[in-house]
Amino acid sequence: MRAARITTPEGEFVAHFSECGLARLEFPSLRAAPAEKALPARPRLSPALRRWEVLAAWAVREALRGHAPRALPPLDLSSGTEFQRRVWLALRRIPVGQTRTYAQVAAAIGAPQALRAVGGACGANPIPVLVPCHRVLSSDGGLGGFSAGLEWKRRLLTREGVLPKDLL
DNA sequence: AATCGTCGTTCTT
């Protein structure tokens, strides 16, 4: 798993790549900026990987602006269970600026009763931002949750114009 | 505000 830093106006994300593509994306850690986790000094990166890094960086910055990335690196979602992958796939079909409820996503994957499990799958999403789990809200109009912290969810939705004038 | 149904995942036996 190669790791690559993605510097953005919002901070430094870290992307992890497997043989198959982007496998994980970490939000900037407010933690110790110092001592930067020795991201494995990459000996020689294949041209493909180099390309994925560029695509991922570009996509993340674009997404942070509230726009749909024109291109994505291949995503490696193999870490998930069958169910989780179904959910993540459904999430990818939610257009920028639109939202769904957990119940709607559950229905979309043909498991209308599993709405609660859908929440779990969202929380397990290894590639937030690019797999837009932030576009799933609770039925009562609330934000629902977000593993990286609701501030990020609010921020992402605001950038997409979904949250008109909420508090930041 | 409290409770209950539901179901995939995770943690315990």
Next chain:
DNA sequence: AAGAACGACGATT
């Protein structure tokens, strides 16, 4: 291997 516990939920009372 089987069962209990636990949610980024939603409907009911």
